[in-house]
Amino acid sequence: MSEFEDTAFGAGQNHIFLGAAHEDNERRTWMVIALCSAMMVAEIVGGGLFGSLALVADGLHMSTHAGAMLIAALAYTYARRHAGDPRFVFGTGKLGDLAGFTSAIVLAMIALLIAYEALSRFLSPVPIHFGQAIPIAVLGLLVNLASVWLLSGNHHGHSHGHGHGHEHGHEEEVHRIVGSAGVFALSVFEDGVPPVFRITPDMTSSKLNADTVSVTTIRPDGAHQTFAFADCGGYLESKDDIPEPHAFRAVVRLPDGEHQIEFEEHGHDHDDAQTAANRDHNIRSAHIHVIADAAVSVLAIIGLLLARAFGWVWMDPLAGVIGALVIANWSRGLMRDTGGILLDMNLDRRMAENVRHVIEDNGDTVLDLHVWRVGPxxxxxxxxxxxREAQRNPGFYRAALKRFKGLSHLTIEVNPARAAA
Structure with missing residues (x-):
């Protein structure tokens, strides 16, 4: 007979899986909407008063920009207000991904419209009023740059922003210890978990008693720290985490005596899986909207200046085609990433493997495992x-897996080993 347990680590039993910067990103998005709306009203009213069709047209374009931002803002507000609604079985954390997917479709449609208009102007050139068009393009660029600044922050969803702060992906540094008891590998293990020491015997070595093993680190400033170990089945693991940096001399005490090893700090690289798991695609979609608009403004200004200086009227529609291709590429990436989340694609295979290793390294067997994202x-x-261990209930595995900071919700089923046959 199996045992079952469903636990939400990071969010209690309320299943609230909103991003760490949810409220901050929500506030920033509403600020951009206010800026775009003010600009839209000013351009439409000003165009009407001064008889400028170009101003009115840009004001209407700004309204589409504000509408795209509204999708993101409403998604933030709705997700926050309904975060504890029991009708949402896994919370409202993925609502931002749905909004991001919708924004990606809007971006694709905008790219098609720009491309259509540009190609039409290639075939049927129209006169350009440079005196009005260039200042409006510059004004639009300034508004977009202000929007980019408002949306910028530690959680805007680019590759260098991680919601909860970044994890370090080190290459595991392994040292071999050869003694009378056999050959052992000492490593700093931190593959998606807080860094710990691991001591693993080779196939011919005898098993170590955790009570007879310790590691003392001696740092350049003379600070000492001693680590005790716990038996994890096929290896020993330190009970305490290793503080950064990982540059120190380690004195390893084994039954046959002491062994000294030098550890060097390695460079830290952002992990793509952690980035994907932490990225807020809602603020990312808003960011892409304003950056795309800014890019189009820059291309338009360049095209208009060249067209006015050299009479190259074709430069204006060419700039439009280039802008459409750039927007389409960003739309494709956003659609791919958000679509994968909405379809419960496993974004962090490393975490899945780590969960499997933690369980199977204790001598158990993983019959079924699914890992997916429920929010940034x-x-x-x-x-x-x-x-085969009768005393291992779901709580045992929950305690073993609690070290994974990003694993906020866990459902465990425990079966006697004979049930797997």
Whole structure:
């Protein structure tokens, strides 16, 4: 007979899986809407008063810009207000991804419209009023740059922003210890978890008693720290995490005596899986909208200046085609990323493998494992385990997996090993 347990680590039982910067991003998005709306009204009213069709046209264009931002803002507001609504089985954390997918479709449509208009002007050139067009393009660029600044922050969803702060992906540094008891590998293990020491015997070495093993680190400033170990089945693991940086001399005490090893700090690289798991695609879609608009403004200004200086009227529609291709490419990437989340694609295979290793390194078998994202910085997992240890209930595995910071929701089923046969 199996045991079952469903637990939300990071959010309690309310299943609230909103991003760490949810309210901050919501506020920034509403600020951009206010800026765009003010600009839209000023251009339409000013165009009507001064008889400028170009101003009115740009004001209407600004209204579409504000409408795209409204999708993101309403998604933030709705997700926050309904975060505890029990009708949403896994919370409202993925609503931002749905809004991002919708924005990606809007961006694709905008790219098609720009491309259509540009190609039409290639075939049927129209006279350009440079005196009005260039200042309006510059004004639009300034508004977009202000919008980019408002949306910028630690959580705007680019590759260098991570919601909960970044994880470090180190190459595991392994040192071999050869002694009378056998050959052992000492490593700093931090593959998606807080860094710890691991001591693993080779196939011919005898098993170590955790009580007879310790590691003392001696840092350049003379600071000492001693680490005790716990038996994890096929290896020993330190009970305490290793503080950064990982540059120190380690004194390893084994039954046959002491061994000294030098550890060097390695460069830190952002992990793509962690980025994908933490990225807020709603603010990312808003960011892409304003950056795309800014890029189109820059291309338009360049095209208009060249057309006026050299009479190259074709430069204006060419700039439009280039802008359409850039927007289409960004739209494709946003659609791909958000679509994968909406279809519960596993974005962090490393976490899935780590969950599997933690369980199977204890001598158990993972029968079924699913890991998917339920919100920015929040992953969920369903694990079915077969074990021969009668005392291992779901709480045992929950405690073992609690080290994974991004694993906010966990469902565990424990079966006797004979059930797997």
């Amino acid at each position: 910085g929040h992953m969920s997992a369903i694990v079915s385990v077969a074990t």
